[in-house]
Amino acid sequence: MSIIATLLPVDSFNIVVLAAVFVLIALGLHITFGMLGVLNLAHGEFLLIGAYTAFQIQEATGSVVLGMALAPIVAGIIGVIVERSILRFLYQRPLDSLLATFGVSLIIRQAIQLRYSANPRTVTDPIGGSFVIAGYNIPWWRFVIVIATIALVTATLALINRTRFGLNARATIRNPILADTMGINTSTVRTALFALGAAMAGIAGALIAPINTLNPSFGVLFLVNSFLVVIIGGQGSLRGLVTAAVLLGGSLAILQFLISTVFAQILVLVIAIVGVRTRPLIVDAVNKRRDRLAFLRSRRTRTPVS
């Protein structure tokens, strides 16, 4: 308790930032893998596309903000091309889609290496500077990352749960044949969802680029953590994704402060394994409680039917 009490005031904002980065990098994968079920090994490369788009536009125009605005568009367009040309034929073949996205990841990574070389690149912090709260220095850009993450999660939740597109997407994912026979163009919905996931990865890559050094292997670094967050959070559950990201990102931030980065990553993997093992028990308990409450509520209003 005394360790945490000592630690939290110093590092609490870094915990928030790392948790936000975990959410940010996993948000796109939540859509492509969690919702669409594509084992998307190219997710890290869509982050890479976003980051290098920001870098390229910064180099060409001097405006990194313009680069960040274009990053999701470029990643989204490439997402459409990948989905229409490859993945749309592989939705019923998960292992084939795994291999295909691995191939796509290699092509994108090598193309970026050919264009920009393997030399490290940097994207300028668009704001710079920091502000002070309670005597602690908080960099403005890290604060922006946290706010942007909250905004993107809120927007994604609203899109999936409050719009006609989101409803059609959920119907398509849950029962594609029935959705198709109800007039939903499930092929277009899937393309749009994959493009959205790619665009989310693109904007994540652009946002975290100023706090990292870019190289063609940049995306691979985030791929494992993205999958861990989505798997522990539960496929298709945005609330679960945020919880898992806070758990893993927070654990990593605290452990990195206490021990070396390598051991911290190992311990986070252990936490992830425990999380995967215990998740069904927790979900089962939560579902039982929810079903019990729903049953009690329905007994108050129920009229026997069959």
Place this chain on the structure above:
Amino acid sequence: MTTLLHVAGLNAGYGSSRVLRNVSLDITPGSVVCVMGRNGAGKTTLLKALMGVIPKQGSVVLQGSDITRWSSHRISRAGMVWVPQEDTVFPGLTVREHLTVACRHQEVAAAVAAAATLFPVLGDRLDQEAQTLSGGERKMLAIAQALEASPKLILMDEPTEGVAPVVVQDLITAIRVASRNAAIVLVEQNVDTAVAVGSYAYILERGQIVESGAIKELHEDGVLEERLGL
């Protein structure tokens, strides 16, 4: 009389297994046409083929448009909808969301109100997840969804199968309500239900149509009972 749906030389099946063989039929506007036959005769396969769920050869023309090669969503938007026998819900979606998904030509609130009027039990369960509904309630929901699309033709696959007798009467009433604005192709095993709501019948055996005619005449002549082994 004009033909709403004209099917000629329809062949369909699953993979290399051919189930339907050279099926031809006509549906006129406002009619309730029963498709009957023993288990495995190809009734469900016929509806799936018409709806574009499985591949087919032959010719299917809906109101003058050749829809043989159309995808399911395009067929649905052209006015032909399907009430499947099973897998009728989207897990995780509420009853209200099911009604919203199906709603294309009218305000969602009006469509939900119409569904609740036709099936009051659904009105009590609008915010309940549809997979928690009973079998009878799911059939009601599927029919309510079909009606929301303002269809010209509804393909119903055994809507009364496995449902309590008290609910069967509600479903028969709903089929009659639906037939006021749309033609219906009804796959039905129960002769009494088919005779009660149907005007014409096709009888399938081993994927081929072996009898057709006014359903009351087929019933009075004992053809239905003979062909169905009753």
